[in-house]
Amino acid sequence: METSISLDQTLFQLGASTVSVGAALLAAAAITALVVVFAVIAVWRSARMRLVAEIQAEDRARDAEARMGEILKSQSEMQGRMQTMAELFGSRQAELNQSIRERLDGMTSRIGQTMTEQTQSTHENLAKLQERLAVIDTAQNNIQALAGQVVQLQAILANKQTRGAFGQARMEAIVADGLPQGAYEFQATLSNGSRPDCVVRMPNGAPNLVIDAKFPLEAWNAIRASESPEAKKMALAQFRRDVEIHIRDVAEKYLINGETQDTAFLFVPSESIFAEIHENFEGVVQKAHRSRIVIVSPSLLMLSIQVIQAVLKDVRMREQAHLIQGEVIRLMEDVGRLDDRVRRLQTHFGQANKDIDDILVSSSKVTKRGQKIEALEFAEAPVGDVVKDADSARTAASATGQLRLRVVDGED
Structure with missing residues (x-):
């Protein structure tokens, strides 16, 4: 039994639309036609593209051959240029080598000269350094010797007797350097039996000037050695008492009316101690002034000795004034006699000049007569x-x- 299918038969329904078999076949035929058309177009395009590719390949081959020719030509030119550059580089390399050798030779000679100069300078500096080291060694030895002397001086100042001898020696050196022999006397005995350290003999019968060098320094050393404020206060009070007692002793022993000056010198062998006394012990200084005792340092004592020396020189000049006057009178008498003798000698010279003129006249006449005879x-x-x-x-x-x-x- 054959089954007949109608084209109008409904195949499926899509939403509200009904798709029949004929419509579906027509759509399938249209789609197939489109696919064939697209396939033909694709084949044509592919053939065209292959043709274009072959044309482009031929163009690229021609371009490549032209470029290869240009490259070969450029290579040959490059070889020629490379050869030229090689020759140029060879000549430049030779010149550069020659220049480098010359510069190396110059640098070598300069370096050698510089090394020689540096070596000589180094030797000279080493010699100078050795000399300076020798000077430094000498200075170090001197410093060591000085340190030993300072230690000895410290030991001297630590002992009361040796410290007194040190102050006495310093005072004696200042007086002996500034005054002539006979204008002073050390350890002289006064009328009351006391023996001051030095007596300076004043001119014109004036009373002598007394200098004492036994300044108390034990309390001063105690001030320096004190560590606590209480110990320092006690040392200051003790130093003040010792100095006042010594000032009173000097005033009582060495200020004798008619025999010594109204003022005596109390010698302090240190400038620093002298400055400290005048700065921090004003009461002690005022008490010394009231007692007519002058506290002097080495520099002030030296200045006072120079003043005394000037006074002594003035007195000696006044004493010799009458002798100088007599010598001047005799000198004026000698000058008067010399003037008389010079005047007489001038008269003799005038007469001698007149006689010489007469002799010249006579000799002239004799000469003329001799010429006549000739x-x-x-x-x-x-x-x-x-x-x-x-x-x-x-x-x-x-x-x-x-x-x-x-x-x-x-x-x-």
């Missing part, structure tokens, strides 16, 4: 007086010759 001429004898004998003729010519006088100058 101007005399002798004439020959007459012909008629010739004798037969030749000797007789010469004798007759000399005896009877005529004297001609030619006057040169008319003066007598």
Whole structure:
């Protein structure tokens, strides 16, 4: 039994639309036609693309051959240029090598000269350094010796007796350097039996000046050695008492009316201690002034000694004034006698000058007369007086010759 299918038969329904078999077949045919058309178009495009690709390949091949020719040409030119550059580089390399060798030689010579100079300078510096080291060694030895002396000085100042001897020696050195011998005396005995450290003899019978060098320094050392405020306060009070007691002792022992000056010197062997006393112990200084005691340091003592030396020189000049006056009077008498003798000698010189002028006049006259005598001429004898004998003729010519006088100058 055959089954007949109608084209109008409904195949399926899509939403509100009904798709029949005919419509489906028509759609399938249309789709197949489109696929065939697309396949033909694709084949045509593929053939066209292959043709274009072959054309482009041929163009690329021609371009490649042209470029290869250009590259070969450029390569040949490059080879020529490379050869030229190689030759140029070779010549430049030779010049560069020569220049480098010359510069190396110059640098070598300069470096050698510089090394020589540096070596010489180094030797000289080493020699100077050795000299300076020798000087430093000497200075170090001197410093060590000085340190030893400082230790010895410290030991001296630590002992009361040796410290007093040190102050006494320093005072004696200042006085001995500034005053002439006989103008001072050390450890002289006064009328009351006391013996000051130094007595300076003043001129014109004036009383002597007394200098004491036994300044108390034990309390001062205690001030320096004190560690607590209480110990320092006690040391200050003790130093003040010691100095006041010593000032009173000096005033009582060495200030004698008519024998010594109204003022005495209390010598302090240290400038720093002197400055400290005047700065921090004003009461002690005022008490010394009231007691007519002058506290002096080494510099002030030296200045006072120089003043005393000037006074002594002035006194000696005044004492020698009458001798100088007598010598001046005798000198003026000698000058008067010298003036008289010079005047007489001037008179003698005037007379001698007059005599010399007369002698010159006489010598001038004698000279002129001599010139006149030199101007005399002798004439020959007459012909008629010739004798037969030749000797007789010469004798007759000399005896009877005529004297001609030619006057040169008319003066007598």
